[in-house]
Amino acid sequence: MRLIWILDYLRAEPYMAERLKLRLVDFDLLGADVAGLRERTVRALDVTERDFGVARMAWEAYRAPTPELCFGLLSRDFPGLPFLKPAPEQLLAELPSPTTGLGATEARLLELIAKGHNRTKELFQPGGLLETRVFDQWELGPCLKGSRPVRCRRSAALIPSSRRSLRTMRAAATPLFAGAGCC
Known part of the structure; x- marks a missing residue:
């Protein structure tokens, strides 16, 4: 998402x-x-110019107070920016699960600990077993302790107050980008 911000x-x-x-x-x-x-x-x-337009749209979706615009990005193709689609997918995976309340990184960490991996270095070092692309090694500690850094708090704040499913949110977001001239 940093590249999208820079392009914008x-x-x-x-x-x-x-x-x-x-x-x-x-x-x-x-x-x-x-x-x-x-x-x-x-x-x-x-x-x-189309790539700059896509970058603007993606950056606005990332900064939006709710995740619908990010879900709208998932239904689009970006041939000029092939790396764009995985970024919102990874961010949205960090939203708390409706069944467990955990984001993807938290769930993966608990899975690794349950398998016997309990050394800090093997779990949290860059390129380690956790393999997170959303949080860096310095954000993981506060994120897991409950005093979440801004990105973690923002992910939690993205949950809509109504309990709509992700599929419903994805379907609702798709028309939002339908009239965008850049896509």
């Missing part, structure tokens, strides 16, 4: 926007072997 911001900067290119990698760039980088395939994409 750069949209207002014509000098930057017209020269902007995205480089898509399908490997862990931070952990990549420097010597082997030359052999790796990296796609360069021009950022189009």
Whole structure:
């Protein structure tokens, strides 16, 4: 979602926007072997006006007080921004489950502990067993203790007051983006 925020911001900067290119990698760039980088395939994409429009729409959905707009993103295809769809899916998975009250990260952590994994390092280090992409290692502690950081509190606040199912919310959100000119 940070990239979406940056694209939305750069949209207002014509000098930057017209020269902007995205480089898509399908490997862990931070952990990549420097010597082997030359052999790796990296796609360069021009950022189009449509991509900037999609970024604006996604950023507005992320900042909305309820999750309906984020659910609306799930029903769309974004060929220019192929990484966009997994981000709201992962964020929405962190909403408390109607059956357990746990988000995806909390449920995964309890599953790992039940299997005998109880070492802090193996659970919480980056690239560890928990494999969370929503929370970093510094947000997990407060999130699990109950004094949730802003992103955790925001996820909990996204639950609508009525007890509609996620399927109902997804169906209600789909028409919200139907008239958007960028999609």
